[in-house]
Amino acid sequence: AQSVAQPEDQVNVAEGNPLTVKCTYSVSGNPYLFWYVQYPNRGLQFLLKYITGDNLVNGSYGFEAEFNKSQTSFHLKKPSALVSDSALYFCAVRAPSSNTGKLIFGQGTTLQVKP
Amino acid sequence: GAGVSQSPRYKVAKRGQDVALRCDPISGHVSLFWYQQALGQGPEFLTYFQNEAQLDKSGLPSDRFFAERPEGSVSTLKIQRTQQEDSAVYLCASSHDRGPYNEQFFGPGTRLTVL
Numbered sequence: 043a044q045s046v047a048q049p050e051d052q053v054n055v056a057e058g059n060p061l062t063v064k065c066t067y068s069v070s071g072n073p074y075l076f077w078y079v080q081y082p083n084r085g086l087q088f089l090l091k092y093i094t095g096d097n098l099v100n101g102s103y104g105f106e107a108e109f110n111k112s113q114t115s116f117h118l119k120k121p122s123a124l125v126s127d128s129a130l131y132f133c134a135v136r137a138p139s140s141n142t143g144k145l146i147f148g149q150g151t152t153l154q155v156k157p
Numbered sequence: 158g159a160g161v162s163q164s165p166r167y168k169v170a171k172r173g174q175d176v177a178l179r180c181d182p183i184s185g186h187v188s189l190f191w192y193q194q195a196l197g198q199g200p201e202f203l204t205y206f207q208n209e210a211q212l213d214k215s216g217l218p219s220d221r222f223f224a225e226r227p228e229g230s231v232s233t234l235k236i237q238r239t240q241q242e243d244s245a246v247y248l249c250a251s252s253h254d255r256g257p258y259n260e261q262f263f264g265p266g267t268r269l270t271v272l
Contacts, residue, residue, distance in 0.1 A: 046199075076260065078263075083265070084265055085161070085248060085263035085264050085265045085266055086200070086248070086250075086263040087263070088260045088261070088262065091260055093258060132199050132200070134199075141212075142205040142207075142212055142213040143188060143190075143205070143252065143256070143259075143261075144190060144202040144205055144213065144216075145190075145192075145200075145202065145261065146202070147192075147199030147200050147201070148199050149197075149198060149199050150197075150198070150199050
């Protein structure tokens with residue numbers, strides 16, 4: 043069965059420091075991986091995706107993610123965190139065998155960036 | 158607007174009442190998804206439409222849940238005889254098609270509270 047794990051409920055970083063939000067997945071075949079961000083009372087906003095190609099993917103707002111097939115991970119990173127990055131982050135996977143494109147989401151990680 | 162819209166944004170229902178939640182996808186988007194997001198959890202897939210055809214309803218939790226998209230644009234999620242466990246945020250998402258290169262765009266959600 044497909045699944046996504048975000049092992050940290052919350053990540054705390056100081057503004058200006060690098061941040062990492064972890065995600066691991068379990069899926070048959072080569073996965074399609076996504077990161078979304080959710081601000082309070084708003085829908086999920088797409089950040090970036092990995093479909094194929096380079097393992098390092100660049101996305102919106104200076105975020106990037108690294109796909110590691112051997113570790114089945116897709117960690118979200120940013121070199122220098124901003125207070126405005128504080129939000130709830132979701133990792134999601136879609137199995138290549140899926141004929142509907144439905145996404146399987148992790149539980150979410152709250153990122154708190156302190157000034 | 159150019160994004161996915163949902164209405165109402167908030168709905169309070171007494172247990173046993175029927176509710177209808179509306180989703181207006183991005184114009185021209187073929188694929189439409191409904192997800193349920195319980196408090197503190199990641200979104201969980203409910204159902205998928207390709208144009209007017211409901212191709213996957215495997216995530217609907219019971220036969221009290223029904224979705225339709227009769228003209229291949231606007232979609233309605235109906236919940237009959239609501240129960241307290243139905244309380245959640247219901248998210249609608251659309252994408253250009255079901256291909257993996259097309260990310261899903263999410264609406265702001267409808268927060269349903271069943272008393």
